Amino acid sequence: KAGVTQTPRYLIKTRGQQVTLSCSPISGHRSVSWYQQTPGQGLQFLFEYFSETQRNKGNFPGRFSGRQFSNSRSEMNVSTLELGDSALYLCASSLGSGTSIYNEQFFGPGTRLTVL
Amino acid sequence: SQELEQSPQSLIVQEGKNLTINCTSSKTLYGLYWYKQKYGEGLIFLMMLQKGGEEKSHEKITAKLDEKKQQSSLHITASQPSHAGIYLCGAPPPQGAQKLVFGQGTRLTINP
Numbered sequence: 001k002a003g004v005t006q007t008p009r010y011l012i013k014t015r016g017q018q019v020t021l022s023c024s025p026i027s028g029h030r031s032v033s034w035y036q037q038t039p040g041q042g043l044q045f046l047f048e049y050f051s052e053t054q055r056n057k058g059n060f061p062g063r064f065s066g067r068q069f070s071n072s073r074s075e076m077n078v079s080t081l082e083l084g085d086s087a088l089y090l091c092a093s094s095l096g097s098g099t100s101i102y103n104e105q106f107f108g109p110g111t112r113l114t115v116l
Numbered sequence: 117s118q119e120l121e122q123s124p125q126s127l128i129v130q131e132g133k134n135l136t137i138n139c140t141s142s143k144t145l146y147g148l149y150w151y152k153q154k155y156g157e158g159l160i161f162l163m164m165l166q167k168g169g170e171e172k173s174h175e176k177i178t179a180k181l182d183e184k185k186q187q188s189s190l191h192i193t194a195s196q197p198s199h200a201g202i203y204l205c206g207a208p209p210p211q212g213a214q215k216l217v218f219g220q221g222t223r224l225t226i227n228p
Contacts, residue, residue: 004158033215043204043218056215090158092215100208102166104149105216107159 002027004093004108012114018079021111025072025093031055032074033105034066037088046089049074050097078113086115118143118209122219130227134193137222139205141186146208148188149216150179153202162190162203192224200226 005024013019025032033056034046045058049068066076072093078085089112092105119142129135139148147166151159163172168183176193192199202223206216 006158042220043206045215045217048215088156092159103208104161104164106161107151109158110156112156 004091004106006089006091006108006111008111009109010112010114012116013081014116015081015083017081018077019081019113021076021078021089021091021113023074023076023091023093023108025074025091026106029093029095029106030072031094031097031103032068032072033092033094034074034076035090035092036060037090037110038086043090046076048097055097081115083115086113088112118207118217120205120207120217120219122203122205122222124222125220126223126225128225128227129195131196132194134191135195135224136192137190137203137224139188139190139219141207143186144210145181145183145186145188146210148181149206150188150190151204151206153204153221155202159204195224195226197226197228200224 007022031050033048037043048056052068068074088110090110092107094103094105150162163179165181171180178191202221204221206218
């Protein structure tokens with residue numbers, strides 16, 4: 001079974017621009033979660049999509065948004081980029097939604113975003 | 117909100133030595149995951165602990181969950197260079213909108 005894939009792997013943008021990141025989950029997985037990882041804040045939850053609906057959302061500004069398609073692929077968009085948005089963005093897929101320990105998440109390799 | 121604190125934050129050990137990483141939760145643990153991350157890459161699933169007292173082993177890595185102490189430990193026996201990386205514990209919060217809450221990570225360096 002193919003793992004979680006993320007594209008692109010690396011991205012350089014300038015302040016004020018917007019960016020779209022893509023995530024393809026493991027086949028059969030309907031939940032996709034997005035996380036931001038920075039040296040200062042660590043790994044923080046952005047949001048989760050399940051069956052094309054946002055199910056959970058972390059504490060991030062409205063500039064961060066996402067969507068999920070009928071094939072479970074998900075995109076994350078960041079508008080009006082700030083220097084502090086430079087981070088590794090990870091997506092994870094799981095079979096189900098919710099916070100049960102049994103909803104094991106499988107992570108992709110991440111997209112490294114640098115904002116200049 | 118739930119917080120996970122890992123200790124130590126970084127660890128340098130001689131190849132062949134044993135080591136332990138701890139993860140302590142500020143709230144009740146309803147299970148816990150351990151992941152490993154190579155710098156700048158995705159997380160690799162190591163183990164999932166579902167209930168208190170549970171202990172799992174995979175190759176030279178053993179993890180335990182102590183519900184009463186709200187703590188988990190990860191123990192590596194006879195460390196090898198391949199064990200180097202960042203170890204992260206993650207737990208589903210008892211309530212709230214978070215999918216998983218993570219510790220800050222422990223950076224492990226193995227000296228030959």
